[in-house]
Amino acid sequence: MVEVIDSFNLPVEAGHSYVIDLDRETNLRLDELVRKNSAIHLKTTAPGLLSVPTYRGGDASHTAVLMNGVSLNSPMLGSIDFSTLPLGLFDRAVFFTGTSSNTVGLGGIGGGINLISQEHFLDTTAQIGLSIGSFGVYSTNVRVSHPFIIGRRFISLMLFANQGINENQFSFHNIYSTPEKAEVMKSAKVNSGNYGIVLGTANSNKTQFTFMSWLSIYSRQIPLPISSSLPSTELQNDTSIRNQLIVAFNPAPKLRLKSVSHFELNKNYYRNERFGILNLNSFTSIQEYLLASYELWKGAQLEVQENPIFIMASSGNYSNQRNELRNSAMAKLKSEMLSKLVVLEGGIRLETVGPLSIILPFAGGVWKISRKSPVSLSGSYSQTARFPSLNERYWNPGGNPQLKPEEGETIELGMAWKNDNADIKLTYFDSRYRNRIRWLPTGSIFSPVNIASSHSHGVEVHWSSSHRFNVIIIEPFANMAFTNSTGIIKDGGSRHSLSYSPANQGSVGVDLIKANLSLSTWCEYVSKRFITNDESAYMPAYALLSTRLAWKHKCGIETGLTVSNMFDTDYQNLPWRPMPGRSFQMSINYRI
Amino acid sequence: MRTKLMFWLFMISVLFDACKKNHDFGPVYLENSDTNTISDNATYLLVGCEGTFQLGNASISLIDLDSSRVKNNAYFDENGRAIGDVLQSIKVIDDFIYVVVNNSGLVKKLDSNLYEVGEVKGLISPRYVELLGNRLIVSDLYANKLSIIDTQSLGVVGEVPLEGWTERLVQFQDKIIVEIVDKKQLVEILSDGRLGRQLNLSFEPIQVMTLGEKLLICGNYSNQNSSVVMVLNDRLETLDSISVDQKLVNADLIGDTLFVLTDSHVRMFEMTIAEEVKSLIHNVQDAYGILADRKFGVFVCDAKDYLSNGEVFRFDISLTHKIRSYSVGIIPQAMVIVERP
Numbered sequence: 001m002v003e004v005i006d007s008f009n010l011p012v013e014a015g016h017s018y019v020i021d022l023d024r025e026t027n028l029r030l031d032e033l034v035r036k037n038s039a040i041h042l043k044t045t046a047p048g049l050l051s052v053p054t055y056r057g058g059d060a061s062h063t064a065v066l067m068n069g070v071s072l073n074s075p076m077l078g079s080i081d082f083s084t085l086p087l088g089l090f091d092r093a094v095f096f097t098g099t100s101s102n103t104v105g106l107g108g109i110g111g112g113i114n115l116i117s118q119e120h121f122l123d124t125t126a127q128i129g130l131s132i133g134s135f136g137v138y139s140t141n142v143r144v145s146h147p148f149i150i151g152r153r154f155i156s157l158m159l160f161a162n163q164g165i166n167e168n169q170f171s172f173h174n175i176y177s178t179p180e181k182a183e184v185m186k187s188a189k190v191n192s193g194n195y196g197i198v199l200g201t202a203n204s205n206k207t208q209f210t211f212m213s214w215l216s217i218y219s220r221q222i223p224l225p226i227s228s229s230l231p232s233t234e235l236q237n238d239t240s241i242r243n244q245l246i247v248a249f250n251p252a253p254k255l256r257l258k259s260v261s262h263f264e265l266n267k268n269y270y271r272n273e274r275f276g277i278l279n280l281n282s283f284t285s286i287q288e289y290l291l292a293s294y295e296l297w298k299g300a301q302l303e304v305q306e307n308p309i310f311i312m313a314s315s316g317n318y319s320n321q322r323n324e325l326r327n328s329a330m331a332k333l334k335s336e337m338l339s340k341l342v343v344l345e346g347g348i349r350l351e352t353v354g355p356l357s358i359i360l361p362f363a364g365g366v367w368k369i370s371r372k373s374p375v376s377l378s379g380s381y382s383q384t385a386r387f388p389s390l391n392e393r394y395w396n397p398g399g400n401p402q403l404k405p406e407e408g409e410t411i412e413l414g415m416a417w418k419n420d421n422a423d424i425k426l427t428y429f430d431s432r433y434r435n436r437i438r439w440l441p442t443g444s445i446f447s448p449v450n451i452a453s454s455h456s457h458g459v460e461v462h463w464s465s466s467h468r469f470n471v472i473i474i475e476p477f478a479n480m481a482f483t484n485s486t487g488i489i490k491d492g493g494s495r496h497s498l499s500y501s502p503a504n505q506g507s508v509g510v511d512l513i514k515a516n517l518s519l520s521t522w523c524e525y526v527s528k529r530f531i532t533n534d535e536s537a538y539m540p541a542y543a544l545l546s547t548r549l550a551w552k553h554k555c556g557i558e559t560g561l562t563v564s565n566m567f568d569t570d571y572q573n574l575p576w577r578p579m580p581g582r583s584f585q586m587s588i589n590y591r592i
Numbered sequence: 593m594r595t596k597l598m599f600w601l602f603m604i605s606v607l608f609d610a611c612k613k614n615h616d617f618g619p620v621y622l623e624n625s626d627t628n629t630i631s632d633n634a635t636y637l638l639v640g641c642e643g644t645f646q647l648g649n650a651s652i653s654l655i656d657l658d659s660s661r662v663k664n665n666a667y668f669d670e671n672g673r674a675i676g677d678v679l680q681s682i683k684v685i686d687d688f689i690y691v692v693v694n695n696s697g698l699v700k701k702l703d704s705n706l707y708e709v710g711e712v713k714g715l716i717s718p719r720y721v722e723l724l725g726n727r728l729i730v731s732d733l734y735a736n737k738l739s740i741i742d743t744q745s746l747g748v749v750g751e752v753p754l755e756g757w758t759e760r761l762v763q764f765q766d767k768i769i770v771e772i773v774d775k776k777q778l779v780e781i782l783s784d785g786r787l788g789r790q791l792n793l794s795f796e797p798i799q800v801m802t803l804g805e806k807l808l809i810c811g812n813y814s815n816q817n818s819s820v821v822m823v824l825n826d827r828l829e830t831l832d833s834i835s836v837d838q839k840l841v842n843a844d845l846i847g848d849t850l851f852v853l854t855d856s857h858v859r860m861f862e863m864t865i866a867e868e869v870k871s872l873i874h875n876v877q878d879a880y881g882i883l884a885d886r887k888f889g890v891f892v893c894d895a896k897d898y899l900s901n902g903e904v905f906r907f908d909i910s911l912t913h914k915i916r917s918y919s920v921g922i923i924p925q926a927m928v929i930v931e932r933p
Contacts, residue, residue, distance in 0.1 A: 175618045176648065178673045227648020228677055228696060274697075274716055275734040440878075440898055489897040493877070499899065532922065534900030537621045537649070575619040575647045 019094045022087050033087065034113075044083075044573045050222075051083040055097070056431060057456035057485025057501040058110030061386060062406075064101060066114040068212075068244060070262040070289050075311045075324070076281060078389030084218055084238065086162050086194040088127075088143050091118040097429070097460075099382035099410045102349045102362040103332065109384045109408040109433065119156040119200030119210055120145045126592045133562075133585035135185075136167025141589075153201050160196040165189075172578035173570050176226045185578070187232035188223040192216075210246040215239075225576035233273035240266040254295040262287040283313035283390075299336035303347075305329065311390070318394050326387070327352045332362075341368045351405075353387040358405055360385055364412075378414040383407065388448070392437055398447040406450075408433040422465035430457040438489065454487030454498055461506075473513040477522075480506030489533050496535050502527045516552040521545070531575055542571035558589040621649065621665075634658060635931045637883075637891060639904055640679040640691060641921030650679035650693060652706060653920035655904065657888050657929070662918045664901075667691075670706040681720045682926040685743070689930070690728070692718045699730060701746060704932055710746045715739060722761035724768050725783060731758035731770060738770065740785065752785050762800050764807055765826060771797040771809075778809065778828060791828040795820055799843045803863060806831065810843045810852065821850065821861065832866050844884040846909075851890055853882040858890055860911055872911040876903075883927040889915060893924040 020033065034053065044051040052060035061078035064071060065085070073080050087093075096104060097111040104114055129141035145158040168188035174181050193216070200210040222234035242264045249257040267282040290306040307328040314321040332347025346363035364380030388403040410431040417424040436452035464477040483505070485498040497503075509522025525543045545567055550560040561584065568582040636654045643650035652667040652675065667675045676696030683690045688709070689702040699712040699721060712718075717733035721741075727749070728741035738758055740750035756772040767788060768781040776796055780788030795811035798819075802808070807824040819840040823832040838854040845851070850861040853874075860870040874892055880902075881893035886909060894903040894917075902924040906915040 176674070225646055225648060225677075227674065228646070276736075277734070438897075489899070493897065496900075531619055531647075532644075532899045532901070533897045535622075536901050537619050539619055540616045542617065570617040572618055575649075 019092055022090055022093060033093070034082065044579070050081050052079055053082055054500060055110030055112075056429065056458070056481075057454060057483055057487075057498045058433070059436075061389065062110035062408075064104075064112030066104060066112060067242065067262075068116055068246060068260055068289075069104060069114060069291070070244065070260050070287050070307075071309070072115075072242075072264075074266065074283070074389075075285060075309075076283055076313050076315065076390045078386070078392070081238075083190075084192070084216060085115065086160075086196075086216075088141050088162055089117060089160050089194065089196045089198075089214060090115040092116045097410075097412065097427075099362060099364065099380040099384075099412050099429075101384055102330065102347070102360055102382050109386050109406065110431075117158075117198055117210075117212055119198065119202075119208070120158065121147045121154050121156045121200070121202065123147070124592070127589055129587060129589040131585060131587040134583035135170040135580060136165070137583075137585065138166075139164035153203060156198075156200040158196075158198040160194070160198075162192075162194040164192045166192075168580075170580035170583070172226075172581070174226050174578075176576060183226075185223065185580075187221045190218065190220040192218050206250050208246075208248040210244075210248075212242075212244040212246070214242045216241075223577075225574075226578060227576040233275075235269075235271045235273075237269040238267070240264060256291075256293040258289075258291040260287075260289040262289065279316040281313075281315040281317075283311055286310045296333075299340065301334045302331070303334070304331045313390050315391075315395075317396050318390075319396050322390055322394055324354060324390070326354075339371075341371070342366070351385055351387065353405075356387070356405065358385050358407070374417050374419040376416045376418075378412070378416065380412045381410070383409050388437060392448045398439070400448050403437060403448060404435050404450050406433060406435050406437055421467060423462065425460075425462040427460045428457075429460065431455070436487070451491070452487055452489050454485060456483055456485035456498075456501075458483035458485075471514055473511075475511040475513070476508075477510070478506065478508045480504070480508075487533075494534075496533055497530045499531055499533060500529050500539075502529045502541075516554070518550045518552075519547065520550075521547040539572060539575065542569055544569055544571070556591045558591060560587045560589075561585070562587070619647070619649070633932055635888075635929065637888070637904070638682060638689065638928050638930050639893070639920050639924045640682045640926030641902060642678050642680070642923035642925055644899060644922055645678055645695065648674055648677045648696075649922060650675050650677060651921035652679070652691070653904075653918075653924065654706075655918050655920070660916065660918070662920065664919075664921055667702070667706050667708075671708050675700065679926065680718065682928050683721050684928050684930060685721075685723050685728075689928075690721050692721055692730070694718060694733070699728070699741070699746075704930060712739075712741050712746045712748070714748055719758065720760050722763055722768055724763065724781065729761055729768050729770075729781065731761055733757050738781065750785060752781055752787070754779065754787070759797070760800050762802055762807070764802055765805075769800055769807060771800055773797060776811075778824075780828070789828045791824070798840055801843075801845050803845065803848070808845065808850070808863070810840055812839045819852075821852070823863065823866075834861060834866050834868075841879050842882045844882050846884045846886050849884075851882055851884040853879050853892060855879060858882070858892060858907065858911055870911050872907060874905060874907070874914075876905055880923065881925040881927060883929070884909070885929055888929065891927055893927065895923045895925070898923055 053063040054060055055063050065073055065080045094114040101112055125145045127143045131139045140163050142161045147156045169184055171182055171184050174183045196214040198212045202208045218238040220236050222232060222236055224232045245261045247259045264285040270279045287309045293301060293303045295301050309326040311324045312321060328351050330347060330349040332345060334345040336343050344365045349360040351358045360383040362382035366376055366378045368376045386406045392403055393399050393401045408431055410429060412427055412429045414427040432455050434453045435450040436454060437448050437450055438452055439446045439448045459482045461480045466473060466475045483503060485501045486495045487498045488495050504527040507522050507524045512519045523543055523545045527541045528538050530538045544565045546564045548560060548562040550558060552558045564583045565581055571579050573579060634656045636656050639653040641651045641653060651665050654663045654666045676693035676698055678695040680692045680694040687704060691700045691702060694717055697715045699718055700708055701710045702708050715730060716735040719731045719733055722729050726743055728743050730739040730741060736755050738752040738754055739748050742749045757774045759771040759773045761768050761770045766783045770779050770781060772779060773796060776793045778791040782788045795813045797809055797811040799810045803823060810821045812819045817839055819836045821834040822830055825831055841853045843850060843852045848863045850863055852859045856873060858872045858874050859868055862869045876892050876894040878895045879892055880895040883891045889909050890907045892905045894905060896902055901922055902920050904918045904920055904924055908915055
C-alpha cells in the first residue's frame, strides 16, 4: 500500500515523497516493487542480475539507498544493486526526491529510498513462504517475530531468512542473430541468501535499543549481451554483513535523541575465466548516525544530524588500501505559522570528504489552503552533491584523484489533495546538475572526468484512492513521471536528451479486494530512451501488464499467483540484453 | 455469466497476443537507413568504428574519396549482420581486409567488397594483426601470448607465449616487432616464432612503424604532458629521438615525414633532420586516430563524446587547411585507403 507522506509536517519532503508498507508486498523484490510503485527507472540486466536505479535523468549513483538513515551505497561503486535487497527484512520503504535528500542523508542528487526496520513489541508473528516460478525460480522465506518480557524490559526478537535460486532460463527472441531465432538464456544463474536478526528492547518509554544484523550472500553468472558471439565466463560473488545498533533516547518531552552505529563488511569476488581475471574488491565501513531533535517552542523544532563515516577499501585495481573519513552534518529548523496553516523549514548540510567540503542549503514550505481543505501547496529548493566514488578516483588504470563533486540544484513545486479516500500529488521539478562525471578514453585507457552538465524538468503524478462498493474494495493507483532531461557531455557540444532517461514513465493499476480474495492488476510503461548522446539510437518504448491473485485463509495460509508480462512482450532495458516474457510465480505463505 | 464471458475473452486475447512478436524491441539505430552506394572502381577510405563497449554496434564506414559520399554500416549492408563488439583495427593484406573485433574475440577476413570470407575464432581479446611469412600474427590484451594464424584456413596453428598486454605489431625485415604496453617493452619475434631482442622503454608505446631500414616508435611519458619519437636500428639501439611537448594520440608516416596527432594539433616532423616543420590546430573535439596519404591528405578521426556518431576530418597534406569532414559511425579509429579493382 502506498501512503503519501504527510506534506503538512514535512515541507521539504512534500514534493513527491511517499512510503510503502512492505508487509503487503512480501512476494515482490525491491526492484519489482519500485517498478510498480514509483517513477524511478531501473536499468536491469536480467531478473536477479544487476539492477540499478536512475531518477529524473540522474545516474545510478545519484539515487541514495539508506537503511534506517545510514547509506548502503557502495563507497567503491557509488551505487547499490537493487536486486540484492530483500524486502522481508524491512517494514517500510520511504521514497524521497532530490530536494528532500538533504534531510535524510548524502548523495541522493536524484532521490532515494530509506529502508526502515521496526521492532514488534505487541504481537507474535510467524511467516513461512515458498515461491516457485517460471524459468527456474525458487525461493523460501522465514520470518518470525516474538515479543517477551524479561524483568521489566520489553524484548522483541525478529529472525529472518531468505534463500533463492534463480536459474533465469527464460526463452527470448534473438534479434541479433541471422536469421532471428528463439533461444533460451544461459549463464545467468543467481543464488542468493539473506539472513537477519532484529533484537529490540525498551527499558522504559524513554529509551529503546535495537540491534540488527544482516548477512547477504549472492553468487551469479554474468551473461554477455546477445551481440557477443562468445560464451559468458564471468562470475561474481558478493558477501556482505551489516550490523546496526540503534539507540533511541527521549530524555525530555521536547528532546529526542537517536544514534545508529553501523558496521559493514563487504566483499566482492569477480572472476573472468576468458581474460584470466580474478579480482577481490572489499570494503569496511563504520558509520555513526546521530540525530537530535528539540522543540524550541510550540510549533518550532530544531533538528541536528551528524554522520561520520570511516571507510577502508582495497581492490586488485587499487595501488594500495584506501582509507577515507567522510562527514555529513545537517541542521534544520521547522516552524508552524498562521495558526498551523503554514509550515516552513530551512536548513543547511555540510558534506566533507577528505580535504573537500561543500555547503548545501535547502528550504521548503507548505501552505494548507484552509483548515478543512484537503488541498495543500508546497515549494522547496535544495542544493545537493555527490562526491566521486573510490573507483572513480583510485581505479588503476584510469582513476582520477582530481575529480570534483557532482553538484545539483533542484526546485520543486507541488500540490497535494488528501482525504480519507484518496491521495493525489502533483509535483513540478526543475533540476540542474554540473560537473557530472563520465568515463572517457584518455589514450589507451578510460578515465573519469568532470565534463557534463544537465538539466531535467518535468512533472510527477501520484494518485491512489480507495472505494468500497458493497463488499468489494477498489483501490486504483497511478504513478507517472513526465521528464525532459537534456545534457551537454562536453563543453562546446550541443544539447541532447540524456541517455537511458525515458521522457514518460509510470505504472497504473488497480487492487480489487473482496473479503480474503484480492486481485491486483498493473501496467508499467516506459517510453523511448535514447542510448547515444546525439540521439542517433534509441531503445523502443514498452508496456508490461502484470496481475496477481491472492487468497488469504483465516487459518493464516495465503496463496498467490502472479503473472508478469501477461502479453509476453519482447523488451530490453539495456541494448542486446533481452528481458523475460510472460512468467508465472506461485507463492504460498503461512502466517500466524 | 457476462463476467465469466468477459474473463474468458480476456484470457483468450492474452494467448492470441502472445503468438505475435514485436520485433522493434532492441536498439534502433537511426543511421542504419544510410543507403548511399560507393561506386565500383572507386578509391575509398575505409573507417573502422569501435562502437560502444558491449553494445555490439561496431561498424565500417566507407568514404568515396572522389565523390565524398559516405556509406555507413557498410559491413552490415553487405553481410546482413553487425560486425560485432569493439572494432579494434584493420589491416589490408593481399587484397583481403582483416578486421580485428576485440570484444567479440574475432578476426574477420573480408574481400574488397566487405563480404566476409571467413573468420578466426578462439581468440581472447585480439588487438592487431601483422603478416609474418604466410602466417598472421595476432596480439592480445589478456592472452599473454601472440596467436599464429594460417591465412588460408584461418585456424590457429601456433602461439608465442609473451607475458603482458601485446599491442601494435610491425613487420621489420624478416621479423615482427611487438609492443608490450603494460611492461613498456618492444620485443622481436623471429621468423621461426622464437623471441629475439627485447628493449625496455621509459615511456608507454603508442605507435611503432618502419622508417626505411630503421624502426620508429612513439610513446607517452607517464604522469607527464610530453611524449617522445625515437628512431632505432635493427639491433633496437637508439639512433635519434625527438621530445614532443604534448601527449600524442597517434602517429602516421609517409616516407620520412611523420604526422603526429595530439589533442589539439597535427604536427609534422621531417625525420631526415629530426625536426618539426609544421603544425596545424585541428579543432577536432576528441581526436582519436590519424592516417596520412600523399595523394588524399591527412585524415583525423573525431570520437566526439564516445557515444555519438563520430566524424572524420580531412586536411591537405601540407597541413594548411581543412578540406572537409565526413559523418561516420560511433568512435571511428582505424583507417585504411583501399582501391576497388
